[in-house]
Amino acid sequence: MKQNDFEKAIHQLFGEELLKENDEYGFTNIIDREIKKIGYATNLSMETVGMAIAQGVDLLLTHHDAWDFIYGLREACVGRLKQHNIGHFWIHAPLDFVDFGxxxxxxxxxxxxxxxxxxxxxxxxxxxxxxxxxxxxxxxxxxxxxxxxxxxxxxxxxxxxxxxxxxxxxxxxxxxxxxxxxxxxxxxxxxxxxxxxxxxxxxxxxxxxxxxxxxxxxxTEIFGVESLAKKIAELNPGVEITELIESHFELNH
The missing domain is CATH 3.40.1390.30 (NIF3 (NGG1p interacting factor 3)-like)
Structure with missing residues (x-):
């Protein structure tokens, strides 16, 4: 799967109405190579980037971008993604409000x-x-x-x-x-x-x-990301998907 195949899948699955707010989704890092393996998670974090590197992922798919108020996190994550030539795409509001979301x-x-x-x-x-x-x-x-x-x-x-x-x-x-x-x-x-x-x-x-x-x-949100990853794989046979299992850092502390 090429990047344009991935983008076509996103537009096919969500439609133009849900994608009209273009600050609610997008790429933080673009790669110019075949996407054979997608790793999905809820959050963009140093943890999920590390798992993507370890598991040989070509594209990291998340629900959340790094929040602006987690100062410096996005830049750090993108730096590691670039270093390992891994793409990243996030999609927030459209995934909350689509019928499979x-x-x-x-x-x-x-x-x-x-x-x-x-x-x-x-x-x-x-x-x-x-x-x-x-x-x-x-x-x-x-x-x-x-x-x-x-x-x-x-x-x-x-x-x-x-x-x-x-x-x-x-x-x-x-x-x-x-x-x-x-x-x-x-x-x-x-x-x-x-x-x-x-x-x-x-x-x-x-x-x-x-x-x-x-x-x-x-x-509570990971199952929507999983649904999206599965639908992308259905539209692009041969693409492997894997969950990057985050730690339960919010409640198990």
């Missing part, structure tokens, strides 16, 4: 039976969580245990109502806004799932009587 993929691995609404973004409404339902309601403790097993990490759980879980709202990563939890509650959700929590999100969920399940930012 982060929220939908998390719902699928949590065995949600029916997806009623995908997570979306618009200038009028801002971010909106994905909404899904279990055909047979699940006990809250069972769902929390399932999420811990799936993410392979601690999951914080607040049980704020007495009924089994039937309808869930999901916004992976930094979906901790109380406005998002209110949106889920107003759309009939009894449980809200995300990757970060603050005092305000915890208190609002308690006040609103909606259960709260919180994993890590990294591992």
């Amino acid at each position: 982060t929220c939908t993929s998390l719902m699928k691995v949590l065995e949600v039976d029916e997806i009623d609404a995908y997570s979306t973004y618009s200038e009028a409404d801002g971010e909106l969580p994905g909404i899904g339902e279990f055909t047979t309601p699940v006990e809250f403790e069972q769902l929390a245990k399932r999420m811990r097993g799936t993410l392979n990490e601690p999951v914080r759980a607040w049980k704020n109502n007495a009924q089994p879980v039937k309808r869930v709202g999901v916004l992976t990563g930094a979906g901790h806004s109380s406005a998002l939890i209110r949106e889920a509650a107003e759309r009939g959700c009894d449980t809200y799932v995300t990757g970060e929590a603050t005092l305000y999100s915890i208190q609002y969920a308690q006040y609103a009587g909606i259960n709260l399940l919180v994993g890590s930012h990294t591992f």
Whole structure:
């Protein structure tokens, strides 16, 4: 696969509408050679770059670029990528709001039976969580245990109502806004799932009587990156994909 084949796959999978905000995705390092092996992870970090080097990856695919406020990290990562002639592509908001993206993929691995609404973004409404339902309601403790097993990490759980879980709202990563939890509650959700929590999100969920399940930012979003990597490989037979398994640095400290 050449770089232009990769770019064609991205445009085919996301469409022009999701890609119109061109500051939400892109290459930080471009290579002029065949892409035979893609390594995917949630974050661009010295850890994931090191794994890409060790595993002979040609292109590192991540959900996040290095954040501007992690001062100097992007430059350090790109320097190592250039040294080892490894490409890097990241895609943020489009992957959160596509039908196979982060929220939908998390719902699928949590065995949600029916997806009623995908997570979306618009200038009028801002971010909106994905909404899904279990055909047979699940006990809250069972769902929390399932999420811990799936993410392979601690999951914080607040049980704020007495009924089994039937309808869930999901916004992976930094979906901790109380406005998002209110949106889920107003759309009939009894449980809200995300990757970060603050005092305000915890208190609002308690006040609103909606259960709260919180994993890590990294591992609530990895399944969306995996879905994207698999779709790229399907469009480009012969390309190998491998997960660069990050440490659970957010919760296991």
